[in-house]
Amino acid sequence: MAWKSKTRNLQVVDTELSADTVEWCPVASSHDVLACGTYQLHKGVGEAPPSRTGRLYLFEFRREGSMSPPLIELQRVDTAAILDLKWCHVPLSGGAVLGMAAATGELQLYSLSDSQEGGRRLHPLSSLEVGAERLALSLDWSTGRMDSNDVRVVCSDSAGCVSVLSLAEGTLTALSQWKAHDFEAWISAFSYWDTQLVYSGGDDCKLKGWDLRVGPSCPTFTSKRHSMGVCSILSNPHREHILATGSYDEQVLLWDGRNMRQPLSESPVGGGVWRLKWHPTDQHLLLAACMHNDFHILHCQQALEGSGGVCPVVASYILHNSLAYGADWSRLTLEEPAPCSPAAAEPKESLAESGGHLRIQYESPTASFDTSLEDDAGRYIPEGIAAPPDTPTAGPSLKPNKDAQSLSYLLASCSFYDHMLHVWRWDWTPDQAQLESEPC
Incomplete structure (x- = not known):
């Protein structure tokens, strides 16, 4: 398997408060809408307890020309601190x-x-407290396969509990809640193929499964394969039984839900895996937010076909200067040349001479821009050194097929202490044989 791969920054936004979650809208009429959530801890004065505040941002992505920033802020709402x-x-x-x-x-x-006033805005619809003196830490919808027959939400919290709620006529109703973990339940998720199955992960290093039909008195399985807290879980919406999990132990595990004793693969990513996102249409691409080690895109085809081994990283986005927490794929197509921020469009001559691509750097928290060069694989090129020739990233050292289809994706990511939101594109050319093996 061989490919050409590069990432390019399109825009950087200072969210002012620490950014920890970002989500593109999956609904067809609003694929250009992006939400970003922030979390700010304020230390208490004297005997006063610490407080937490947040802000919810709503953006619209517009392609209006290479010199116009593509992301337009539509709304900001001051809220309680946002965890997910x-x-x-x-x-x-x-x-x-x-x-x-x-x-x-x-x-x-x-x-x-x-x-x-024109434009789109968010309006409060419903709210429900899952428990007193606790933080709601994660949520997931039962609708991952675009099924609207039974809309439910699962939520985990800092008391180690998991709650399942229904949504009918715009109102949330609690269906069940149980103690799932000894410490914080960092993450909870539905099986998108059988939404009576729920998964949870906690700071007790355990990954658990639950069958809502038989009640939560006993989990269907408990895995201790992760050696540290489990903080990300996601069902694959394209392929039945497939589950991805991540942990503070810096491992991404792929599972077949029919056999939770042994993972299909185990991939080290060099940082705690706070969030995982399967690609909206490609069943083999998995985006990982790796806390102290940036954002990476894994190609999982060989593992899902039973070959085992480590999932290769086909692209990395390394321009954040702080904890990599939030990341998501957009469903927008990038058929036209992507817009770049003004700072990314300046020294064209130097780019042509070096053979590299301009990337944006900044100094937190002022977000003052500087520029540097990267090669086609997204690797940093020190000043005075010419860019190396095109090379595949990961996989065997083979020449990419020049006739293979080139693909472009739009993504967003955010980082915590430097309170930054980035919008970026990933261009890659997969191996033609791999493309032909993809199901239609």
Whole structure:
């Protein structure tokens, strides 16, 4: 397997508060909408306890020319600190709905609609407290396969509990809650293929499965394969039984849900895996936010076909200067040349001479821009050194097929202490044989 791969920054936004979650809207009419959540801890004065505040941002991605920043802020809402955001995968009552896990222990829902002033805005829809004196840490919708027959939400919290809620006529209702983990339940997720199955991961280093039909008195399995806290879980919406998990132990594990004793593969990524995102249409691509080690895209085909081994990294995005927490794929197509921020369009002559690509760097927290060069693989080129010739990233050292189809994807990511949101594109040319093996 061989490929050419490169990432390019399109825009950087200072979110002012620490950014930890970012989500593109999956609803067809709003693929250009991006939500970003922030979390800020304020130390208490004297005997006063610390407080947590947040802000919810809503953006629109526009392609209006190479010199115009593509991301336009539509709205900002000051809220409680935000731990997680997830859009419902299907429209509800004709519109998109965003779920938010808040530090107040609440699950809050917002509906997206046109405002009287023009443009789209979020409006409060419903909220429900999952418990007192706890933080809501994660949420997931049951609609991952675009099924709207039974819309439910699963939420995990800092008391180690998992809650399942239903949404009917715009109102959240608690269906069940149980103690799932000894410490923080960092993550919870549905099986998108059988939404009566729920997974959870906690700071007790355990990954657990639950069958809602028989009740939560006993998990269907408990795995201790991760050696540290489990903080990311995601069902593959394209392939039945496939589950991806990540942990503070810096490993991404792929599982077949029918055999949770042994993972299909184990891939070290060099940082705690806070979030995982399967690609919206490609069943083999997995995006990982790796805390102290940036953002990486893994190609999982060989592992999913039973070959085992480590999933190769086909691209990395390394321009954040802080904890890599939030990341997501956009469903927008990038058929036209992607817009670049003004700072990324300046020294064209130097780029042509070096054979590299300009990337943006900045100094936090002022976000003052500087520039440097990267090669086609996204690797840094020190000043005075010419860019190496095109080379495949990961996999065998083979020449990429020049006739292979070139693909371009739009992504967003955010980092914590430097409070930065990045929008970027990934261009790659897979090996033609691998493309031909993809199902239609």
